[in-house]
Amino acid sequence: MEKLSPIQLLQSSSLPMLVQEEMEKMILQGDIVVGGRLNEADLAQHFGISRGPIREAFRGLEESGLVRQEKNRGAFVREISVTEADEIYDVRDALEELIGRKLAANITPAQLAELQQQVEQIEQVGVSQDVTRYHLLNLQFHDTLVSFTGNRKLIAVYRKLTKELLLFRRRGLAAGGGMLVSSDEHRAIYEAIAARDTDAAGNMLRRHSELSRARMHRAVENQTAAATTA
Numbered sequence: 547m548e549k550l551s552p553i554q555l556l557q558s559s560s561l562p563m564l565v566q567e568e569m570e571k572m573i574l575q576g577d578i579v580v581g582g583r584l585n586e587a588d589l590a591q592h593f594g595i596s597r598g599p600i601r602e603a604f605r606g607l608e609e610s611g612l613v614r615q616e617k618n619r620g621a622f623v624r625e626i627s628v629t630e631a632d633e634i635y636d637v638r639d640a641l642e643e644l645i646g647r648k649l650a651a652n653i654t655p656a657q658l659a660e661l662q663q664q665v666e667q668i669e670q671v672g673v674s675q676d677v678t679r680y681h682l683l684n685l686q687f688h689d690t691l692v693s694f695t696g697n698r699k700l701i702a703v704y705r706k707l708t709k710e711l712l713l714f715r716r717r718g719l720a721a722g723g724g725m726l727v728s729s730d731e732h733r734a735i736y737e738a739i740a741a742r743d744t745d746a747a748g749n750m751l752r753r754h755s756e757l758s759r760a761r762m763h764r765a766v767e768n769q770t771a772a773a774t775t776a
Contacts, residue, residue, distance in 0.1 A: 562602035565593055569603055573612055573623060574685070574712055575678060584613065584621040611710040626710060628766055634707050635759040639752050641692075641704050646735070646751035648695045650744040657694050658740055664690060665736045672729035685712065687732060691751075731757065 569589075572578045584604065590597045604621045607613035614624045626634075649657075664687045671680045685708065692704045731754045738746040 561595065562599040562606065565589075565595070565599050566603040566606040568593070569607060570610070570612065570709070574682070578623055580623050581625045582623050583619075584623065586620075611706055624710075628763070631711060631762065632759070634711055635755065638704075638707050638711070639755045639759075641700065641707070642751035642755040643748040644700070645691050645695055645704070646739065646747035646749070647744045648697070649691060649739050650742050650747035653694065653739055653742070661687075661690065661694075661736050661739065665732050668732050669729050684728065684732075691735075728754075728758070728761075 569578070569584075573580075578584070586597045586600050586604075589600050593600070604613055604615060608615055608621070612624055613621050615621045653661075664683065668680065668683050668687060671683055688708065689705065692701050695701070731750070735747065735750045735754060738750045
């Protein structure tokens with residue numbers, strides 16, 4: 547497929563939405579510091595546009611749970627507490643089980659082939675210990691799973707929760723060999739779905755979410771311990 551030019555992209559989508567998508571990527575990749583203030587003027591200069599679309603993008607990012615806006619202070623990359631992360635994981639655990647069951651019952655051969663390819667990529671990058679690349683593939687895999695359900699409400703809710711958790715998930719992967727362990731879990735999830743075992747697929751995805759939460763807690767505890775001994 548031929549790549550669209552910047553002008554074609556602008557014609558096919560609104561400028562604020564494009565800016566929002568680019569800023570989401572920057573947050574996801576760690577290019578924008580969590581808790582940091584978002585400077586309208588700097589971002590307008592970075593994108594080569596006026597401040598209006600930047601402000602609209604801020605509102606969209608606030609609705610997605612990535613940004614908070616404070617009166618007379620500006621917009622900031624949102625930080626969530628461990629308590630809030632746990633509340634999100636409670637919901638995510640249940641959604642993951644639902645996703646696994648639906649896919650095991652309805653997955654198509656073409657969808658299975660795509661999942662297999664993604665799992666193989668995850669395994670390759672896991673060995674390389676490239677946290678940034680692994681994190682992106684991890685997010686892609688889970689987004690592919692939920693998108694294959696075809697349930698628009700489930701997709702919307704799941705994606706919002708994922709965005710709110712993304713920085714905690716990145717932290718958990720980077721701690722104590724989390725990538726290699728997580729990679730094995732992805733393979734097991736794929737195999738359960740491929741076997742069309744609804745119980746196993748649902749349980750595997752729920753367990754994967756629970757282990758992801760545990761990795762996040764260990765990473766936070768390690769950082770807290772390191773800070774107190776520094």
